[in-house]
Amino acid sequence: MNVLITGASGQLGNEFKFISGIYKDYNFIFNDKDTLDITKVDEVRDFLNKNKIDFIINTAAYTAVDEAEKEYQLAQEVNVNGPKNLAIISKEFGTKLIHISTNYVFDGEKSGPYLEEDETDPLSVYGRTKREGEKEVLNNTDNAVIIRLSWLYSRWVNLEYCKNFIKTILKSAKQRKELNIVSDQLGTPVYAGDAAEAIIDIINNWDSKSKVKSEGNRVFHYSNSGVSSWYDFAEAIVEYAGIDLKINPIETKDYPVPAKRPKNGILSVSKIKKRFNVKVPYWRDSLKVCLKLIAENK
Numbered sequence: 001m002n003v004l005i006t007g008a009s010g011q012l013g014n015e016f017k018f019i020s021g022i023y024k025d026y027n028f029i030f031n032d033k034d035t036l037d038i039t040k041v042d043e044v045r046d047f048l049n050k051n052k053i054d055f056i057i058n059t060a061a062y063t064a065v066d067e068a069e070k071e072y073q074l075a076q077e078v079n080v081n082g083p084k085n086l087a088i089i090s091k092e093f094g095t096k097l098i099h100i101s102t103n104y105v106f107d108g109e110k111s112g113p114y115l116e117e118d119e120t121d122p123l124s125v126y127g128r129t130k131r132e133g134e135k136e137v138l139n140n141t142d143n144a145v146i147i148r149l150s151w152l153y154s155r156w157v158n159l160e161y162c163k164n165f166i167k168t169i170l171k172s173a174k175q176r177k178e179l180n181i182v183s184d185q186l187g188t189p190v191y192a193g194d195a196a197e198a199i200i201d202i203i204n205n206w207d208s209k210s211k212v213k214s215e216g217n218r219v220f221h222y223s224n225s226g227v228s229s230w231y232d233f234a235e236a237i238v239e240y241a242g243i244d245l246k247i248n249p250i251e252t253k254d255y256p257v258p259a260k261r262p263k264n265g266i267l268s269v270s271k272i273k274k275r276f277n278v279k280v281p282y283w284r285d286s287l288k289v290c291l292k293l294i295a296e297n298k
């Protein structure tokens, strides 16, 4: 089985590089924007012409949430036209597509976990472009699923180009004694290792239902279990990593940033569990696993 990973230098992409050593039945092919730019439709078509690909996992994205408010054009190119190209070409070649999206497609005003069917209403350019990208995938191929993740983090703290919340906290501990973190935005951290494993489960349990045209059969939510605020998440990193940094809870209104974030980012994961039998570890357990790997430099 040949599995193409786009955006392979990012957090999730690197996780697939790591697990490619474990899942020997899959032949993973890694590409980043230098080798396969998803915004260039001819490049994508040419690649699939030369390489027989069974699954595309699109981890490529423009993820700089605040910068996107100014760089609208670039965010649009990568998050909307990129997935559109992949969907069109997937259809041409009979390739299955797994596209990654985000809880930022919601406005966060709901109380309780978001279901896949809930109405989307993004608050930011990033969220809007991600939602547009979802629609392009749904409209251009019937052999795709979309996985919306919440707060993605990874072990890749030493990779210069990887942005990541753990990296921010560990770096801050070297430079200062205290850090203010918002405590009134709720969500669930998602360990990239768990997300990658869940995507492998989706490939293993892929069935003809993914071909059904309705959005209900093709959009899924994935996160770890439990609920956290960014403050709780930061406190847990400090505690489990054993670092010396005081975390002060602050309100969103006291931390002005260009892009508005949803105050509720909690995703219901019942549907993906039932359909693809994925594992959903508790977020604190996965954080400990991740920090142990970082400490062991793995």
Ligand SMILES: NC(=O)c1ccc[n+]([C@@H]2O[C@H](COP(=O)([O-])OP(=O)(O)OC[C@H]3O[C@@H](n4cnc5c(N)ncnc54)[C@H](OP(=O)(O)O)[C@@H]3O)[C@@H](O)[C@H]2O)c1
Binding pocket: 006, 007, 008, 009, 010, 011, 012, 013, 032, 033, 034, 036, 037, 038, 039, 058, 059, 060, 061, 062, 063, 078, 082, 100, 101, 102, 103, 130, 148, 149, 150, 151, 152, 153, 161, 162, 163
């Ligand atoms: N990070 C989060 O908290 C979070 C939360 C929920 C959902 N998600 C979603 O999860 C997915 C993976 O996120 P991530 O954190 O792994 O992202 P990431 O670390 O920012 O990685 C994305 C990768 O895509 C590459 N890329 C950008 N433009 C490209 C293009 N035109 N063609 C090919 N590759 C391109 C980027 O390269 P450059 O860095 O060189 O531009 C980067 O290596 C994304 O769909 C994201 O929207 C992320």
